[in-house]
Amino acid sequence: MNGTYLDWAATAKPWQDLSAESAALAVRSFGNPSSAHGPGREARESLEASRARLGLSLACPASAIVFTSGGSEADSIVMLSALLRGADRSAVVSAIEHSAVFEQAAAMERLGVRVLRVAPRPDGTLDPRAVADAVRPDTVLVSVMAVNNETGAIQDLAGIAALCREASRGRALLIHSDAVQAFGKIPFKPVALGLDAASMSAHKLGGPRGVGALWLRAPIQVLARGGGQENGLRPGTHNVAGAWAFSMAAARASDSMTEALSRARALEARLLQGAASIPGCLPLPQARAAGDGRYSPYIVPLAFPGLGAETMVRLLDDAGVFVSAGAACSAHSKERRVYDAMGTPRELSFSAVRVSFGRESSPGDVDRFLEAAASLYARYKT
Amino acid sequence: MDALYLVKIGEITLKDGNRQEFVDTLKRDVKRRLSSAGIKNSFGSRDARYYLTVPESGRAAAEHILSRVPGINGWARAEKVAKDIDAIAATAVELMRERAAAGARSFKVEARRTDKGFPLDSYGIARELGDRILAAVPGLPVNVRDPATTLYVEIREAAYLYTDGEPGVRGLPVGSTGAGLLLLSGGIDSPVAGYRMLGRGLALESLHFSAYPYTSREAWEKVRSLAEVLAGYAGGMVLHTMSFTEFQLRLKKDAPADRTTLYLRAAMMIAAAALARKRCLNSIVTGESLGQVASQTAENMRFTGSYTDLPILRPLVGTDKEDTIRTARAIGSYEISIQPYEDCCVLFSPRHPVLRACFERERADFEALGLGDELRAAVAATETVELPCPLTPPA
Numbered sequence: 001m002n003g004t005y006l007d008w009a010a011t012a013k014p015w016q017d018l019s020a021e022s023a024a025l026a027v028r029s030f031g032n033p034s035s036a037h038g039p040g041r042e043a044r045e046s047l048e049a050s051r052a053r054l055g056l057s058l059a060c061p062a063s064a065i066v067f068t069s070g071g072s073e074a075d076s077i078v079m080l081s082a083l084l085r086g087a088d089r090s091a092v093v094s095a096i097e098h099s100a101v102f103e104q105a106a107a108m109e110r111l112g113v114r115v116l117r118v119a120p121r122p123d124g125t126l127d128p129r130a131v132a133d134a135v136r137p138d139t140v141l142v143s144v145m146a147v148n149n150e151t152g153a154i155q156d157l158a159g160i161a162a163l164c165r166e167a168s169r170g171r172a173l174l175i176h177s178d179a180v181q182a183f184g185k186i187p188f189k190p191v192a193l194g195l196d197a198a199s200m201s202a203h204k205l206g207g208p209r210g211v212g213a214l215w216l217r218a219p220i221q222v223l224a225r226g227g228g229q230e231n232g233l234r235p236g237t238h239n240v241a242g243a244w245a246f247s248m249a250a251a252r253a254s255d256s257m258t259e260a261l262s263r264a265r266a267l268e269a270r271l272l273q274g275a276a277s278i279p280g281c282l283p284l285p286q287a288r289a290a291g292d293g294r295y296s297p298y299i300v301p302l303a304f305p306g307l308g309a310e311t312m313v314r315l316l317d318d319a320g321v322f323v324s325a326g327a328a329c330s331a332h333s334k335e336r337r338v339y340d341a342m343g344t345p346r347e348l349s350f351s352a353v354r355v356s357f358g359r360e361s362s363p364g365d366v367d368r369f370l371e372a373a374a375s376l377y378a379r380y381k382t
Numbered sequence: 383m384d385a386l387y388l389v390k391i392g393e394i395t396l397k398d399g400n401r402q403e404f405v406d407t408l409k410r411d412v413k414r415r416l417s418s419a420g421i422k423n424s425f426g427s428r429d430a431r432y433y434l435t436v437p438e439s440g441r442a443a444a445e446h447i448l449s450r451v452p453g454i455n456g457w458a459r460a461e462k463v464a465k466d467i468d469a470i471a472a473t474a475v476e477l478m479r480e481r482a483a484a485g486a487r488s489f490k491v492e493a494r495r496t497d498k499g500f501p502l503d504s505y506g507i508a509r510e511l512g513d514r515i516l517a518a519v520p521g522l523p524v525n526v527r528d529p530a531t532t533l534y535v536e537i538r539e540a541a542y543l544y545t546d547g548e549p550g551v552r553g554l555p556v557g558s559t560g561a562g563l564l565l566l567s568g569g570i571d572s573p574v575a576g577y578r579m580l581g582r583g584l585a586l587e588s589l590h591f592s593a594y595p596y597t598s599r600e601a602w603e604k605v606r607s608l609a610e611v612l613a614g615y616a617g618g619m620v621l622h623t624m625s626f627t628e629f630q631l632r633l634k635k636d637a638p639a640d641r642t643t644l645y646l647r648a649a650m651m652i653a654a655a656a657l658a659r660k661r662c663l664n665s666i667v668t669g670e671s672l673g674q675v676a677s678q679t680a681e682n683m684r685f686t687g688s689y690t691d692l693p694i695l696r697p698l699v700g701t702d703k704e705d706t707i708r709t710a711r712a713i714g715s716y717e718i719s720i721q722p723y724e725d726c727c728v729l730f731s732p733r734h735p736v737l738r739a740c741f742e743r744e745r746a747d748f749e750a751l752g753l754g755d756e757l758r759a760a761v762a763a764t765e766t767v768e769l770p771c772p773l774t775p776p777a
Binding site: 308310311314315318380382 | 594595596598599631634
């Protein structure tokens with residue numbers, strides 16, 4: 001597909017070579033890793049090598065990694081484990097979580113788990129103290145995302161984990177982070193951050209869809225049972241080829257992280273500077289400036305007040321520039337839950353499009369976006 | 383073995399001098415729909431009864447069509463057997479067994495004898511068949527006052543047997559009263575309005591005003607789906623789409639905010655009338671219902687209606703919304719209409735639109751805007767798609 005792709009936070013273009021090699025591997029190492037014979041052993045060896053490779057990217061032992069079908073499943077394994085933690089229990093989540101956590105929390109609430117939702121500050125970040133203050137004696141789970149998928153806000157996970165741990169006063173508390181927009185993009189070392197669990201997804205890094213991973217400091221009780229794969233933590237026959245491609249994409253992301261990050265910072269600066277010269281256009285939050293360490297440079301929301309975000313996305317689409325209105329997976333819903341939680345005026349949030357960068361993004365992409373957005377905004381703003 | 387249907391017509395039978403014209407229109411419509419589906423058929427009448435014959439393989443399509451052709455009051459699967467009381471009784475028992483299995487708990491027989499040469503008279507036929515059914519079908523007593531099912535027997539050049547039929551759309555055959563232009567939004571009302579007018583014999587083309595890119599492609603897909611629902615009753619549908627985006631932007635810029643909806647409706651009338659003339663259509667059909675929204679007051683209808691001399695047919699003008707929704711559900715448009723894609727009116731609608739247009743003043747103000755060029759451009763850029771008559775309900 002031709003055009004300017006600036007929706008890498010929705011999904012990254014897959015690495016072509018990994019995609020091809022993964023397809024070949026699926027045929028070559030076709031055995032079921034649980035089988036006790038040659039083809040099974042071969043598949044198992046490939047799987048374990050992938051696990052070790054992914055462990056290197058996360059700076060954790062291979063044994064701490066559970067392969068899943070994606071970030072959402074990794075989230076739900078952790079979230080649902082709270083249901084097994086006794087009768088009176090509560091969970092703390094941020095009000096800006098991705099639906100994979102936010103909706104799962106709402107579902108658990110219907111099953112009797114008290115859910116406390118912590119609002120962010122107007123800049124989109126959470127005050128670690130506010131998260132810790134929500135922890136009660138019956139709290140069994142805290143889940144806070146690493147990087148917000150709509151605003152790019154980076155959460156102080158180390159601070160949150162430390163304060164929550166302190167607030168739990170030695171009681172068992174599982175601290176989880178949905179790190180789908182962080183892993184492979186900004187430094188993310190769950191052990192060092194003091195977390196207990198973290199969710200990752202392959203397709204955000206150029207790996208395949210339908211593959212993800214859950215990092216666990218220690219095994220947990222899980223709700224879904226089956227054939228006992230992944231030490232009983234995630235039943236289901238392994239996706240050997242998918243795990244391989246994921247681990248390879250993650251390794252590439254880790255290896256190139258420093259230079260990719262500085263390239264993303266440059267793109268962010270170019271975008272914000274260009275946006276400032278479009279009359280009426282505003283970054284969200286409005287105070288966001290280039291190089292601001294509170295935000296991932298890979299995600300930049302821009303508001304075009306007076307022009308609905310869906311309309312802008314359609315106009316840009318017709319102009320061959322591809323971005324999202326908010327999160328890709330809520331593109332059809334009218335909600336702006338994250339911005340509402342931040343207290344952003346709807347005039348801004350409903351007109352906000354999300355520009356997101358990836359490994360192939362270039363200054364030319366940014367310029368094409370700016371040029372198209374400026375002229376479309378001038379013409380269709382109401 | 384062919385499948386035989388008895389087709390009942392209703393209002394057409396009330397026609398006097400031009401009745402045959404209506405009947406011919408209906409026949410043509412049924413035959414055209416079946417033929418376009420590649421189904422061989424014969425549709426003829428004998429003794430004021432209408433019979434449709436299709437090959438067994440065309441049964442499902444034929445039944446789908448019979449339930450959707452305006453002008454047909456109802457239809458029933460019929461059996462044609464030799465004029466022999468034993469043969470008739472055997473089929474009668476078989477039909478009543480099916481009805482009993484379907485849950486019927488009582489029956490009666492209604493017989494009619496056109497062929498006076500048949501040895502039993504109507505009463506004799508009914509009694510004989512009633513006895514034999516009673517003996518052969520357990521748990522199905524006679525109830526002549528309020529039967530759960532009725533077996534109809536007609537003795538003509540052959541014996542015809544049928545049971546309770548399925549309802550039809552009723553009304554008049556499509557095209558018998560000409561062809562009109564339906565203003566089709568994405569809402570609940572306009573498809574129902576279209577359906578009602580189809581039932582009055584008005585063939586339809588549809589016109590949708592699009593506000594792309596302020597509305598989405600999905601919003602247009604929704605309109606197309608609604609047009610497809612109507613195509614099932616109309617036997618196909620021509621859907622025109624006119625982009626009103628530039629026009630709406632102009633209104634937003636130059637017209638007082640509380641007048642935008644009113645002026646937009648007037649502009650729609652002008653554009654619709656222009657298209658109707660081009661397509662030789664005799665009327666404009668809208669889903670307006672008196673008092674439903676601000677633009678649908680008598681005063682505002684007078685204003686918008688003054689921009690065309692074509693009759694504006696508003697079949698829902700006195701209809702309660704709940705009744706409209708009931709019809710929408712029955713014809714299969716409701717679930718499509720409630721999909722959450724906004725149409726053009728919603729996006730630009732003012733918070734407090736003017737309720738009672740002052741006729742002379744609004745006409746002067748509207749004309750002062752000088753929107754002729756935009757309107758001509760919108761009409762000239764109309765896009766048209768032809769939707770075939772679907773043989774299965776939309777998914």
